[in-house]
Amino acid sequence: MLKKICTVIVLFLIAGCLASCNKKTIQEPAESSDSKPESYYTSYKQGVTTGKFLETPYGTYFSSAGGYLYYSEKGNTKYIKLCNKPDCTHDSIDCNAYINGSTIGYYDNKIYYEEFNNIKRMDMDGSNHRIVKTLYEGSINNFGYFHNGYYYYIITKGGTMGALGNDDNNLYRVKIDDDSNPEIVLTNDAILQLLMFTIAGDSIYIFEYSLDTSKGISLYSYSTTSKSWSKLTDNWTGAGASYIDENMGYCYLKNIGLYEYVLSTNEMNLVKPLELENGGNCSVFYRPDYIYLIHYNNSSSRYMNQILYIYDWDYNLIDSVKFDKINNRTTAGGFMSDVDNYIIFASNFNEKPDYYIDKSEIGTGNLMFHMIED
16 A cells, blocks of 8 residues: 655645635645655556546646646645636636646656647646647657656657557657757667557567468567567557556456566466456456456456456455446546545546545445445
8 A cells, every 4th residue: 555755745735626716725744754765756546547648746647638737745645726816717728827738746745747749847836837848849749658757659640659650660768857869769660669668677568460360469579778679478468457567467358357468478378367258348457455356347448347447466456446426428537546445436537537436345245336426
């Protein structure tokens, strides 16, 4: 369970209200030995919220698909628009909280965000937005996320990752707090068919999508120290059902089960067979306290009729709950992440998170969704 960190600092926010604004004081707890390294605050998260859901020492930030940046202080589940402008209505592009759904990152007491070909920065309370880096000329798209003081990205001329028209096979990074230029970290044609990349320790892991539908997803590793490139397996899965740390890889293969991959020996082992109805259409999120498996038991709409299964790290099923409150037939929503004592959900990714599960209820027989009250 994530613990609180320190140094008292006061930030002033104005909550997202249409008619009036309420100032909110947010304090960071005093310093302790539980402080996390900067690399802990990467903006990479599994699933649809990659680069959009961010933990910081000050609290949690969410960049909604609707364009606004929301904030929740530590130990709380309520999210408010991050704006301290006097008399702001918080419903226009002039609001400090409006960042157009950008990827966000944290580094050295600042929030960074990517907007087209620029990296911008703001204070933790949402004030003082300014451009700090221009990545390249022109309006070509990029995909990336923030990690340990850098923005790692690929240039997607075709519009998205793996799209036809992508012709830049480089993975770039740029330091976000100095005047250096972007640098090429890796050049490989697997970048052109990139499904996702993730960073663990000194290695970058590349998920490559195959145009051959009979094949699975290929997993590669690249060492930033030795500069060595290796194919690990052709039997991997997407970012929504896999996780890699410095020693191990973990993934769910459809209607087969949960696997562990030992990076030092290149051994991949089935550790939890799982055969679920409708072909086992699932996402799996590997978090420090639990493994969350979400089964979509209606193939016509992957956001309807979801069931959350909660496993411990010995792969024992601890609890489960149906998504009976957060489904919405007209919008996409679902699992966001878990933070401290809560599992956070949104019924609509265009808006702020609106439901949570209290982790103290796991295994009690009383597991349920709670609405986040305004």
